Amino acid sequence: MEDDLLMIPGPxxxxxxxxxxxxxxxxxxxxxxxxRVFEYCIRTLKPLFGTDGDVVIISGSGTAGMEAAIASxxxxxxxxxxxxxxxxxxFAKIAERYVQVDHIKFEWGRSIDLERVERSLAExxxxxxxxxxxxxxxxxxxAEKIAGIARKYDALVIMDGITSVGGDWVEMDRWGIDVAIxxxxxxxxxxxxxxxxxxxxxxxxFYREDVPFYLDLKAYVKKAQENQTPYTPAxxxxxxxxxxxxxxxxxxxxxRIERHRxxxxxxxxxxxNAGLELFPEIDEHSSYSxxxxxxxxxxxxxxxxxxxxxxxxxxxxxxxxxxxxxGRIFRIGxxxxxxxxxxxxxxxxxxxxxxxxxxxxxxxxxxxxxxx
Amino acid sequence: MEDDLLMIPGPxxxxxxxxxxxxxxxxxxxxxxxxRVFEYCIRTLKPLFGTDGDVVIISGSGTAGMEAAIASxxxxxxxxxxxxxxxxxxFAKIAERYVQVDHIKFEWGRSIDLERVERSLAExxxxxxxxxxxxxxxxxxxAEKIAGIARKYDALVIMDGITSVGGDWVEMDRWGIDVAIxxxxxxxxxxxxxxxxxxxxxxxxFYREDVPFYLDLKAYVKKAQENQTPYTPAxxxxxxxxxxxxxxxxxxxxxRIERHRxxxxxxxxxxxNAGLELFPEIDEHSSYSxxxxxxxxxxxxxxxxxxxxxxxxxxxxxxxxxxxxxGRIFRIGxxxxxxxxxxxxxxxxxxxxxxxxxxxxxxxxxxxxxxx
Numbered sequence: 202m203e204d205d206l207l208m209i210p211g212p213x214x215x216x217x218x219x220x221x222x223x224x225x226x227x228x229x230x231x232x233x234x235x236x237r238v239f240e241y242c243i244r245t246l247k248p249l250f251g252t253d254g255d256v257v258i259i260s261g262s263g264t265a266g267m268e269a270a271i272a273s274x275x276x277x278x279x280x281x282x283x284x285x286x287x288x289x290x291x292f293a294k295i296a297e298r299y300v301q302v303d304h305i306k307f308e309w310g311r312s313i314d315l316e317r318v319e320r321s322l323a324e325x326x327x328x329x330x331x332x333x334x335x336x337x338x339x340x341x342x343x344a345e346k347i348a349g350i351a352r353k354y355d356a357l358v359i360m361d362g363i364t365s366v367g368g369d370w371v372e373m374d375r376w377g378i379d380v381a382i383x384x385x386x387x388x389x390x391x392x393x394x395x396x397x398x399x400x401x402x403x404x405x406x407f408y409r410e411d412v413p414f415y416l417d418l419k420a421y422v423k424k425a426q427e428n429q430t431p432y433t434p435a436x437x438x439x440x441x442x443x444x445x446x447x448x449x450x451x452x453x454x455x456x457r458i459e460r461h462r463x464x465x466x467x468x469x470x471x472x473x474n475a476g477l478e479l480f481p482e483i484d485e486h487s488s489y490s491x492x493x494x495x496x497x498x499x500x501x502x503x504x505x506x507x508x509x510x511x512x513x514x515x516x517x518x519x520x521x522x523x524x525x526x527x528g529r530i531f532r533i534g535x536x537x538x539x540x541x542x543x544x545x546x547x548x549x550x551x552x553x554x555x556x557x558x559x560x561x562x563x564x565x566x567x568x569x570x571x572x573x
Numbered sequence: 574m575e576d577d578l579l580m581i582p583g584p585x586x587x588x589x590x591x592x593x594x595x596x597x598x599x600x601x602x603x604x605x606x607x608x609r610v611f612e613y614c615i616r617t618l619k620p621l622f623g624t625d626g627d628v629v630i631i632s633g634s635g636t637a638g639m640e641a642a643i644a645s646x647x648x649x650x651x652x653x654x655x656x657x658x659x660x661x662x663x664f665a666k667i668a669e670r671y672v673q674v675d676h677i678k679f680e681w682g683r684s685i686d687l688e689r690v691e692r693s694l695a696e697x698x699x700x701x702x703x704x705x706x707x708x709x710x711x712x713x714x715x716a717e718k719i720a721g722i723a724r725k726y727d728a729l730v731i732m733d734g735i736t737s738v739g740g741d742w743v744e745m746d747r748w749g750i751d752v753a754i755x756x757x758x759x760x761x762x763x764x765x766x767x768x769x770x771x772x773x774x775x776x777x778x779f780y781r782e783d784v785p786f787y788l789d790l791k792a793y794v795k796k797a798q799e800n801q802t803p804y805t806p807a808x809x810x811x812x813x814x815x816x817x818x819x820x821x822x823x824x825x826x827x828x829r830i831e832r833h834r835x836x837x838x839x840x841x842x843x844x845x846n847a848g849l850e851l852f853p854e855i856d857e858h859s860s861y862s863x864x865x866x867x868x869x870x871x872x873x874x875x876x877x878x879x880x881x882x883x884x885x886x887x888x889x890x891x892x893x894x895x896x897x898x899x900g901r902i903f904r905i906g907x908x909x910x911x912x913x914x915x916x917x918x919x920x921x922x923x924x925x926x927x928x929x930x931x932x933x934x935x936x937x938x939x940x941x942x943x944x945x
Binding site: 204205207209211212213214215220221223224225226227228229230232234259260261262263264265268272294295298384386392393394395411412413414415416432433434435436437438441518 | 576577579581583584585586587592593595596597598599600601602604606631632633634635636637640644666667670756758764765766767783784785786787788804805806807808809810813890
């Protein structure tokens with residue numbers, strides 16, 4: 202198996218220090234050694250969520266975190282689920298198993314109509330679930346504005362921050378987000394397999410007792426007081442996450458977000474100069490994602506030709522479109538510890554393949570300029 | 574953080590090859606590289622379960638596997654949950670969230686009264702859930718006999734094989750077990766964070782659609798046909814599990830189980846010769862566990878004195894009792910890739926500490942003889 206350069210929106214390429222952090226003999230999950238690791242993870246995750254509230258870590262994928270959030274706080278009359286991409290749709294699908302759902306659906310890649318959200322709340326929804334950074338389409342949804350509307354109605358706000366926390370600004374407490382989720386393998390730069398959930402006090406007004414055992418956030422919060430998990434944690438992934446968080450601490454959140462913005466901006470600059478079209482349709486409330494860029498597949502080349510050749514000739518993996526967007530877009534992840542060199546190599550290689558099919562104009566220098 | 578020697582009933586000490594298998598750059602979970610790893614894991618897990626049926630792998634702890642099994646197959650009238658230890662109790666607690674439960678409760682460490690099980694089935698239970706190897710008490714429950722009774726009533730049989738699969742004989746298909754679960758960090762010898770669930774055809778008669786999204790086994794079985802997982806898998810743990818399964822393949826299951834038996838027998842021989850008492854009360858149906866030995870705490874020494882000193886002076890971690898057994902027993906895990914040297918070091922050190930408190934007789938040589 203040859204080394205891949207992963208430029209997908211997670212799992213991301215691992216920093217060598219993170220790989221090394223996992224490479225050690227097992228420690229007991231009930232030892233003080235583990236408790237120190239746990240405590241460090243929780244303490245350093247809080248500022249990334251922008252919260253002073255509780256943070257817990259589930260051994261499982263981001264989806265486990267999404268479901269834990271929905272299920273644990275499903276004592277609601279009706280949940281407004283905003284869907285303008287695959288993960289918004291998943292949120293709604295999960296919610297349907299627990300609550301009455303008002304589906305607020307937009308075409309994937311389109312911005313959210315905030316009036317439609319307000320109407321749902323005015324008409325009886327007392328909870329909102331939405332995705333901050335929609336990985337499937339490369340759009341950043343207006344978290345602060347959605348939370349602002351929800352606050353007027355005293356509604357519960359659950360946010361999927363899986364691909365924003367650690368790569369873009371998230372300010373749960375200031376914005377009024379009650380519950381947010383992050384995945385380990387995205388902007389945090391750690392391997393996949395852990396989901397952290399941040400929970401503010403107000404969420405407990407919506408707590409429901411009879412939720413799935415493994416996803417019951419009350420059990421996690423209770424054990425977190427002893428720096429412990431209720432069920433055996435995925436110890437190596439905690440060791441890796443702690444190292445990933447140490448790297449974030451060293452880089453500093455502001456600089457880290459600035460780096461993500463710079464990479465995103467360079468990717469967009471390159472695409473536009475190459476004559477390509479960005480996929481999302483941005484309005485005054487939304488913006489392009491700073492952690493993943495979605496670009497329309499130009500005429501003259503297929504998904505297989507682009508991504509297959511990229512992988513075979515260059516060992517670089519980027520993402521295609523999901524569901525009905527398969528073949529219609531390609532997505533470049535620039536999150537976690539991705540750097541200039543990785544991005545330049547990726548954009549150059551993509552450009553080279555597109556040029557062979559007369560599917561773009563040469564523009565790699567515009568990316569390099571934007572990266573200065 | 575100093576290296577621990579873990580002699581607990583999981584997580585177990587990792588073989589160096591398993592540590593190295595995790596220590597590599599991330600690969601895409603949607604790549605053929607990952608699919609090869611996945612396919613190998615599934616193929617080599619089947620003989621450990623003794624099944625030709627489906628096997629799926631969930632990123633989560635053993636508890637996630639237990640809940641996935643119960644929830645997915647909860648279309649039952651009533652589930653007989655056998656509880657003669659902490660994990661039997663957990664099974665019942667999980668089941669209560671999904672089905673009507675007949676609690677078949679015995680004192681922890683006592684054997685199961687099979688007549689009581691049969692009565693539950695005769696009186697309307699159409700499913701049985703039980704723990705094969707009860708980690709909390711060191712007893713091996715009579716899986717084949719329980720399944721035999723259940724078959725008479727055409728009932729669903731769900732077995733927690735978390736600390737037996739890979740360390741003792743499990744023959745799902747021959748015994749008539751419909752669903753069984755194993756945890757990665759026990760007899761398989763891999764790190765914690767994965768749970769595999771084996772599912773036979775008959776289980777689907779009891780499938781329920783509206784189960785938790787993350788724990789819906791139908792989604793896992795469907796994606797497994799493409800050697801994939803429905804949600805982002807904990808990639809490094811799959812790499813480690815594949816290496817752990819390779820070690821099992823090389824050792825051979827029969828030799829591996831023989832090694833577990835030998836280590837268990839040596840531990841019991843040592844304990845009895847030291848004048849200590851084994852905790853479980855065995856009858857003609859049950860037997861002592863071959864993967865973990867539970868010993869009554871002798872007079873004259875506290876749990877803290879024994880396990881604390883063991884950790885501080887020798888860097889060895891063994892387990893205490895759980896819940897009401899805290900301080901009353903200690904437990905030595907001898908599972909996974911544990912070998913003679915690890916066990917001799919552990920028993921010698923335990924003996925040395927007990928001798929200081931006049932709490933046992935010297936008997937380490939009996940263990941060495943039993944290990945020959």
